[in-house]
Amino acid sequence: MAKQKKQPRPKAETPKGFRDYFGAEVTERKEMLDRIAEVYHRYGFDPLETSAVETVEALGKYLPDVDRPNAGVFAWQEEDDGKWMALRYDMTAPLARVAAQFRNDLPAPYRRFTMGPVWRNEKPGPGRFRQFYQCDADTVGAPSVAADAEICAMLADTLEAVGIPRGDYIVRVNNRKVLTGVLETMGVGDDEDTRNNVLRTIDKFDKVGEAGVRELLGKGRLDASGAYIDGVGLRDDQAEPVIAFLTSKGADAEETLANLRAAIGVSGIGAEGVEELKTIASLLEAQGYGPDRIVIDPSVVRGLGYYTGPVYEAELTFEVLDDKGRPRQFGSVAGGGRYDDLVKRFTGQAVPATGVSIGVDRLLAALREKGRIGGTQQGPVVVTVMDRDRMADYQAMVAELRNAGIRAEVYLGNPKNFGNQLKYADKRNSPVAVIEGGDEKERGVVQIKDLILGAKIAETATHEEWKERPSQFEVPRGELVAKVCEILTSQSEG
Structure with a gap:
């Protein structure tokens, strides 16, 4: 009888793209989540915990690669019914499912917040993990942009509650309707491929600046490594509305809105977006949120395709040192916007919704960089x-x-x-x-x-x-x- 081969011992290592959290880190995260929950609760939002697993169908088409049903997520196929299941990719898709499934039981509007891990089957990198914490707050069933203004105000209050003082952050607000109006003015509103290429180019404005965006909208440009990046292929006159849009931020909200009106031309949807921004600005001003905390900024695009109206992003403005010791701004720690079509996927009826997601791990990293947390935790x-x-x-x-x-x-x-x-x-x-x-x-x-x-x-x-x-x-x-x-x-x- 052949001698049975001895099984090798498993290697004690954390899976690629994941990490372990020990005592002080877990405590610091819990304390932060408690502070965030306190602010959300004060604003009238109720907690909700959804399953970590959703059907891939419920997660929808908003994944990095839609050629395969499980691209971008950790997914498996059930043996009994053949359905694809996946760990949740974000907190918004589960909310859309809940809002549709329990629509007869929930109050309208429904205001909820949720906190927990999400999983993305993407290539990991420095500071980029496949599992990370998100903290979301959303209002479902409120068509008024007063709901968007409230989310922005709550986001500013939340940042201050967790230890980011006024002056170290800014909440920037834009509107996808304005961008849609710009695309109409350019004559590319109905060309989905060109429209998506323009959106991706606009999203690079912070990195390549006005000159770089001009080149990428036209024939293309050489990047920092010397590689040539093909452009969208637009004429100069077609690209001009995009440049006017991206550079329309003025000294105050009134000047910015005037510049946006010029950028959208005669577009009706664009004019609607500008008016919504005007309303948001006036509502925030009435509550005492000035441009030192929240500002209208056309450079905010947000990458996800389901945004239909106002979009917003919280950026930390203080400098930190990168891996090579060079100073840089810490950057975005939260973002969100209005997504009026997401629940419609389940019900066939339009349901207005708006919300924000805070990247808890990035926010914790920012506080550690500033020395506001990270001290030695006292033992028993x-x-x-x-x-x-x-x-x-x-x-x-x-x-x-x-x-x-x-x-x-x-x-x-x-x-x-x-x-x-x-x-x-x-x-x-x-x-x-x-x-x-x-x-x-x-x-x-x-x-x-x-x-x-x-x-x-x-x-x-x-x-x-x-x-x-x-x-x-x-x-x-x-x-x-x-x-x-x-x-x-x-x-x-x-």
């Missing part, structure tokens, strides 16, 4: 074990500390080496260690070691100073909780 108080036969005594101490609201644990490793217990407490970044050996038990006392102060003294103090500033205290057993509270308070004040 550690009750050491001097006598394994007295585990019940140590567990009683922990219970008292926990009942007082103090994070605490008993050392559950091998208690033979006491030094290893203190090393464990140090690795856990514990603020306090509690020690009770046989002698302390007999005398009815405990030793409480201030590990934070002890570390500072060890780094800087002389022997005499160390004697004057003890970091270990002996107190009656009944005063355990009070003394630990006192030490923790002094550490937080320090």
Whole structure:
């Protein structure tokens, strides 16, 4: 009988494009999500949790590659009915499905927010993962652009609530109807291929500037690497409305709107978009949101095809250093807009909707760059074990500390080496260690070691100073909780 081949051990590695999150990172994200939820709740939005799995049919056509049903998503085919299922690609498609499925039960308009991971089967890169967190808020069933203005105001409030001060961000607002009007003026409104090529070119305005967009709308241009990029092939007179549109931002909203009216010519849909922007600007001004927080900016395009009206984007304006040490602006952390046709896919009836999505991981990265989060997270108080036969005594101490609201644990490793217990407490970044050996038990006392102060003294103090500033205290057993509270308070004040 042939000897069975031994199976190789699996390699302990995170799958490509994914990452693991540990203690402080998870805590920081939860705290951020709690702050965001507080703002959304204050605005009257209700929480919603949808399934992580949707049918590919429900996710729709808004994927990077539509030649295959599972392109861009992690998908599989059910054996019993042959349906394609996929992990959700974003939070908006599941909302459209919910709005259609429960339309007779939900209030109209329906205001919801949702938070959680989404998955994209795309090529990973630096800072680009296949799983990441999104935090969305949407209003379904409100045709008025007052709903869009409210989303923009809420987005500004949210950024400030999580620690981005005024002056470090700007919410930029545009309208896809204005862009549609520009395309009509150019004479390419009915040519889908040319229209899509123009939209992709406009989306590069921030990177290549006005001159680069002119070249890409015409014959083409050489990129930074020297490669030639074919252009859309428009004449100069056809390209001019696009340039007028992209450069129409004025000193204030009134000047910007006047420039946009000139760019759209006689287009009816374009004029409708300009009027909607005017209404949004007036509504925001009435609420006290000036151009230092929210501004009309025609360069905002947003890439997804389902936007039908106002679009908006939150950009962080402070500088950070890239991988090569060069300064650059941090960039966009949130975006959204109006998508009045998305629910219609399920019902056949137009349902107005607008919403925003915050990239939680990018927002956390921005706060870390600014040093506003990312400090060392304090660990639990550690009750050491001097006598394994007295585990019940140590567990009683922990219970008292926990009942007082103090994070605490008993050392559950091998208690033979006491030094290893203190090393464990140090690795856990514990603020306090509690020690009770046989002698302390007999005398009815405990030793409480201030590990934070002890570390500072060890780094800087002389022997005499160390004697004057003890970091270990002996107190009656009944005063355990009070003394630990006192030490923790002094550490937080320090």
